[in-house]
Amino acid sequence: MRRTSRIAGGLAAVVIIGVAAVGADEFNYVKRDTRRATREATLAQYTTPLELGAWYVIGPFDNAGRDKHDIVYPPEVGIDLAASYEGKDGRLAAWEEIPDDAWMKHDLKRFGDEAANTDGIAYLARRFTAPRDGVVTFQMGSDDGLKVWLNGRLHVDADVYRGFNIQDHTVELPIRAGENTLLVKVTQGVGGWDFQMMPVVDPRLLTLLEYHLNRDFPESPELRHYQMMTILEPPSIVLEVGGLAVMPDGRPVVTTRRGDAFVVENAYEVPPFNAVYKRFASGLHEPLGAAWDEDGLLVVQRGELTRLVDVDGDDRADRYETVSEPWGVSGNYHEFAFGPERDGQGRWWVTLNVGFCGSLGKSLVPWRGWALIVEEDGALTPVCGGLRSPNGLGRNAAGDMFCCDNQGDWVATNKMMHLDFGDWHGHPAGDTWYDEAGMAPPRGEEDFKPPAIWFPYDRVGRSASDILLDDTGGKFGPFEGQLFVGDQYEASIARVFLERVDGVYQGACFRFLKGLDSGVNRLAWAPDGSLLVGMTNRGWWSHGPRAWGLQRVVYTHVEPFEIKTVEVQPDGFLLTFTGPVDEVLAAEAKRYDIASFTYERWEKYGAPEIDRRSHAVTSCAVSRDGRSVRLRIDGLRAGRVVEISLDGVVRDDGASLVHPEAYYTLNVIPSAPR
Incomplete structure (x- = not known):
């Protein structure tokens, strides 16, 4: 059957592809006036x-x-962007432009209701x-099946139903001088369509x-304060980081999802091109x-x-010792295990993922679905359930243990929980194990323990991962005692300030650093106070140019102007900044936009923000040193997330806030000033 091509419209960006291998000694950096021109x-x-x-x-068809x-x-007969056709269930199918000046991932669930996005077929052309x-x-x-034509010739033909993985097909495409046309067909069953x-x-x-580009043309204000460096692995290693630690001699050690562990030498060179x-x-x-513990x-x-x-100090494990194994594995694909992490008493903790059957988690x-302490003899002490x-x-x-859980069934959005x-x-999947733990099983919603932190979806990540306490003594900036949290989807890191009010943990989350190479999965401190970041995106797509890797984030000692802490008061909040504010601007109520919302509790995948309300700022009082602002706010209620957005609050030298938003999870309102 003859295929014709009539794709109209102007061309967008120039993208460089087909790159030959090059070593550090052969690299020639050509600096121009802009980042893009220099790159090209x-x-x-x-x-x-x-x-x-x-x-x-x-x-859909x-x-x-x-x-x-x-x-x-x-x-498939001919690409005519002006044409429309009868599609699935009699719907009108017409071509629609998707702006993309690169090679982005595309979500094809865009055709209306769930019925339209189930059992369908979509085409893309470029x-x-x-x-x-x-x-x-x-x-x-693709998720699910895939056909790809270039200039009318079929190069990929995969009639399968599967989850998305960018590595499913590696194809050499013959590009011709002048115009080329891609046509893509993606089939869909149920669930994701990508x-x-x-x-x-x-x-x-x-x-x-x-x-070099980040040094000469930083893409965001964040890069003035924190420099990211890739500790590149050799081509033979698939460095999908599952675990990350630092050896007693300071060298990083990483474990990979494919079952290897590597010691990394020369990781702290600047730049680290000889790792x-x-x-x-x-x-x-x-x-x-x-x-790393005392023995291995x-x-x-x-x-x-x-x-x-x-045993013999040659950087190769000689002995594999089972420390503890009394938890179950059924063979379900989703039965991940996480840890170990030490609490303030020196005890090792692990958390266990539920399995998945259909769209719901199962223990x-x-x-499965529990947090556990591993005792010295390898026995397990169950701590709490309800995890997904x-x-x-x-x-x-303070030495208390927390974990992050990911949005899904019974989890409205990513959250950080205090484990006790x-x-x-x-999450009800693991409820069956409360009796075995010698604990009273949950009675229902009245026993649900609200998280210490809700991470608003898409505004502070989509897939929360590792938690790391800043105990660097200021080597990583002005956030000693706070927590950093990775995000696998956004290839980013968030920051968390916690406080305990009437015995209940709560606090604020902030954006911190974006633009890492791949999905952030693990965090660890290097001996010099720089941050090691382990990354992976297989099975869990992420932003970033790479599918995996190891990076190092170094504080430049240019202090960022940020909201450092948000502390709740009986009638509002006390905001403390990393530097003194412009007192005139910071005293204006119009500079603060306050809203609050909550979430549904249901078994559906994720939940929307509901009952959004605005709150008036009735007064602003700047402290004598200019580093804090006391806000009095009308109508605050417990059990909600409070969104605090600042507009025009600057440092006394005119510097803008790097991140002018904070999101405070308000579980308890104190009865007296603090």
């Missing part, structure tokens, strides 16, 4: 530039029975031009380039946590806590 000029020495048009999408992967719908013939290698993935393709670029070249990864262990079962490296595998011991074997996907454990300055004996954190 540097990469043009090694690459073929492509001028990209927008993506266009059309659908019918996939009832999920057997229509090979049915030819009109877009035009681009190339200056010369060539072959470019692309990675691509597509992405992107060129395979030598990561060493990009790492070298990004280091050496030495295999410490292999054959582990998806170790999603690591910590502790790693949490899916089914046990293991100690890896290097099929003991202690608790990927992140950490203690606060007998608590119930709201």
Whole structure:
């Protein structure tokens, strides 16, 4: 059948692809007036530039029975962006532009209600031009099935139902000089409906380039205060970081989701382009946590806590010791295990993910959905249940243990919870184990323990991960005693201030740092107070240019102007800043926009913010030293998240706030001034 191509519209951005491998000694940085011009000029020495048009999408077409992967719908006959067709269930299907000047991931659940986005087929089309013939290698993935044509020739044909993974297909596409046309067909059953393709670029070249670009053209104010450096692994290592620790001699050690552990040498060079990864262990079962104790490296595998011991000091584990294994593994794909982390009493903790059957979490074997303490003899002490996907454990300055849970069934949005004996954190899957723990089972919603922190979805991340206490003594900036929290989806880090009010933990979360290489999964302090960040995105798509990696974040000693703390008062809040404010501006009530909201509690995946209310600021009082502002606010109520947005509050030298928003989880309002 003849296919024609009529994609109209102007071309968008110039993107450099087809990058050849290059080493640090061969890299030639070409600085221009802007970040973009510098990037293009540097990469043009090694690459073929492509001028990209927008993506266009059309659908849904019918996939009832999920057997229509090979049915030819009109877009396969000819791409006419002005045309429309009868689609699924008689709906009108017309082409729609998706702005994209790169190779973004696209969510195709865009056609209306859930019925329209189930058992369907969508097409995407894009035009681009190339200056010369060539072959470019692309990675691509889809949820669910996929066909990809370039210039009328079929290159990918996968009639499957699967979750999204950008690494599903690696394809060499023959690019011709002049105009080229891509056509993509993505089938859908139920659940996610996604597509992405992107060129395979030598990561060493990009790492070298990004280091120089971030130095000369920082993309955000954050980079004036914190510098990110990639500790690049060799091409032979798939560094999907599951665990991250620091050895007694200061070298980082990482565990990977594919079962390896590596010691990293030369990690602290600036820039760290000569890092050496030495295999410490292999054959582990998806170790999603690591910590060094007095005798070796502790790693949490899916089914046990293991100690890896290097007997002869050659940086290779000689002995694998089972420390504890009394929790269950059914074989369910979602039964992750996290930890170990020490609390203030020196006890090791682990948390266990529930399994998933359909769209709901299930605790099929003991202690799934629970937090546990591992005793010295390896026995388990159950602490609390109600957890869903608790990927992140950490203690606060008082030594109490917290974990982060991820949005999903019974979890409205990402949250940070204080873990204590007998608590119930709201997910019912693990309720069956309360009797075995010798604890009273939860009676219902009256036993739900609200989190210390709700992270508003999309505003402070989408997939909270590791927790790390800032105990660096100021080496990492002005946030000693606060917590940093990774986000896997956003490739970012948030900051958390906690306080205890009438025995209940609550506090504020803030954005801190975005733009890391991949999804942030693990955090650890280097000996010099810099922050090590372990990353992965397989199965859990993330922002960032890479699928995995290890980075180091270094404080530049240029202090950021931030809201440092938010402390609740009987009638408002006390905001403390990292520097003195402009007292005239900070005393104006119009500078503060206060709102509050809450969430539904249900078994659906996530929940919207509901009952949003605005609150008037009745007075603002600036402290004598200019570092604090006391706000009196009308109508605050417990059980809500308070959004505090500042507009025009600046430092006394005119510097703007790096992040002018805070989100305070208000569980308790004190009865007396604090």
